[in-house]
Amino acid sequence: MRIRLATAAMLLLTVSVLSLTFSGCRSRARPDAGLEAPDPQSHEVTEPLNGETAASLTVIDLQGNTLTLAKSRGRVIVLFFWATYCKPCEEKFDGLNAIHEAYEGKSVEVWALAEDPDVRMVESWLALRDYSMPVALAGDTENQLFFPEQKLLPIPQAVLVGRDGKIAQRLGPDFTLEEVEATVKQLIGEAD
Numbered sequence: 001m002r003i004r005l006a007t008a009a010m011l012l013l014t015v016s017v018l019s020l021t022f023s024g025c026r027s028r029a030r031p032d033a034g035l036e037a038p039d040p041q042s043h044e045v046t047e048p049l050n051g052e053t054a055a056s057l058t059v060i061d062l063q064g065n066t067l068t069l070a071k072s073r074g075r076v077i078v079l080f081f082w083a084t085y086c087k088p089c090e091e092k093f094d095g096l097n098a099i100h101e102a103y104e105g106k107s108v109e110v111w112a113l114a115e116d117p118d119v120r121m122v123e124s125w126l127a128l129r130d131y132s133m134p135v136a137l138a139g140d141t142e143n144q145l146f147f148p149e150q151k152l153l154p155i156p157q158a159v160l161v162g163r164d165g166k167i168a169q170r171l172g173p174d175f176t177l178e179e180v181e182a183t184v185k186q187l188i189g190e191a192d
Contacts, residue, residue: 052166052167053165053166053167054069054146054159054161054165054166054167055069055145055146056068056069056070057069057079057142057145058070059111059113059136059137059138059142060136061111061134061135061136062119062122062123062126062134062135062136063134065134067111067134067136069161069165070165072109072161072165073163073164073165074107074163075107075108075109075163076103076107076108076109076160076161076162076163076168076184076187076188077108077109077110077111077160077161078096078099078100078108078109078110078111078158078159078160078161078180078184079111079113079146079158079159079160079161080092080093080096080110080111080112080113080133080156080157080158081113081115081138081143081146081153081155081156081157081158081159082112082113082114082115082155082156083114083115083116083155084114084116084121084122084124084125085116086115086155086156088155088156088173089155089156092156092175092177093112093129093131094129094131095177096110096112096133096158096177096180097110097112097131097132097133099177099180099181099184100132100133101132101133103184103188104132106188106190107163107188108184108187108188109133109134110133111133111134111135111136112131112133112134112135112136113135113136113137113138113142114135114136114137114138115138115139115143115153115155116137119137122135122137146159146167146170147170154172154173155173156173156175157170157171157172157173157175158170158171158175158180159171160180160183160184160187162187163187163188168183168186168187169183
């Protein structure tokens with residue numbers, strides 16, 4: 001009997017891990033009590049002007065810098081929706097940071113928007129890494145601006161916004177770093 005239970009538990013664990021690996025992770029709902037929430041004034045959002053223009057988004061990163069899409073016109077912005085508990089996100093984090101560093105001098109930025117419910121979780125996770133891209137917390141409000149049809153956002157996700165402020169591409173949980181870089185190159189006029 002114990003062998004059957006152990007086998008069943010191992011099978012369930014394997015299926016869960018494979019499911020997350022191939023389909024991304026689901027963002028967690030933010031609990032109301034006991035956790036630090038981002039300052040509501042640090043997240044200013046408005047509806048997009050039309051279906052193609054990116055939503056107006058303003059967030060405060062963990063360093064206290066204001067990131068505003070509307071003020072970033074003329075730059076290519078990659079919005080990376082991720083979380084510390086998501087293994088596929090972790091694998092993409094370092095690569096997207098490398099893209100941020102490689103193209104920053106060419107008016108390209110990657111903003112890492114963490115889906116974690118607590119800033120302390122993100123800060124602890126980041127303390128173990130060397131990174132230069134701005135990191136801010138994201139929540140349901142930010143997610144709904146870019147993924148209005150998603151009740152729970154499967155992560156990782158990437159949204160590439162062109163210099164004109166229009167969404168150039170949305171990439172789902174199985175996106176590759178090569179796809180991101182190819183789109184970045186196209187948007188800055190360096191496509192092969």
